[in-house]
Amino acid sequence: MPVVGEGLREQHKARRRARILDATREVLRERPDSVISTERIAERAGVAPATVYNLIGPRDKIWEALAAGFMDELEQRLVAMGDRGPGEVVKSTVQLFVDDPVVSRRMVREWEESGLVLERSPLIHLRRAMADTRTQGVLRPDIDTDALAIVVGTACVGALHQWVATLIDDDRFLARALFALDVALAAAAADPHRDRLLATLRTRGAV
Structure with missing residues (x-):
């Protein structure tokens, strides 16, 4: 039987992952030819760099x-x-x-x-x-x-x-x-x- 807490955690992770990808697109639109970094994406997404690595890689x-x-x-x-x-x-x-x-x-x-x-x-x-x-x-x-x-x-x-x-x-x-x-x-x-x-x-x- 699924645990409600686990389902909520997965939803939260999915939302943060979507926010990170949206932030990546925003960074690219602002500076199309720049080297994107985990730090820049994390700052734009409002998460820690470790979160970007853990949820995306x-x-x-x-x-x-x-x-x-x-x-x-x-x-x-x-x-x-x-x-x-x-x-x-x-x-x-x-x-x-x-x-x-x-x-x-x-x-x-x-x-x-x-x-x-x-x-x-x-x-x-x-x-x-x-x-x-x-x-x-x-x-x-x-x-x-x-x-x-x-x-x-x-x-x-x-x-x-x-x-x-x-x-x-x-x-x-x-x-x-x-x-x-x-x-x-x-x-x-x-x-x-x-x-x-x-x-x-x-x-x-x-x-």
Whole structure:
């Protein structure tokens, strides 16, 4: 039988952890290229540096925690959306990055430098959405939707890195990600849907 006191302690820890991550984002927004330190984060969060270490871990673990928070937010958005077609997964993911550009860009650069492998990624949701689209008869039944999702995901990552490097703006980031999806869907389309998906692809490509 759960102990009430233990439940309250866990809730308190969760709130402090969320406050620490919020403080980390605030520090990054103020000084995007600075080296973040446990002390600065602790001061902003109103906790002791030891609390940051105990609840999050050393500095490299902060990026993992931010990534986990990113995926939590994405999953909440997709659940709230209900019908999660491939296009909505791509749009929601891009929007999540551009909603907080300073933190997102720094987070991605730190992922690259640390070699961090995300335990969860938007690709999981894209695979499911692609499989659902095949089940609905929009894609041919012989299509490997996992492979198709990986191709789209790879193209989206390329657009993400261009956006992180400020080579493209928010609108172009979204347009390139959706164009990659449109190419994949049109190539894999079942006969009754091919003309519609090709028309979407041509429209997107002309923008």
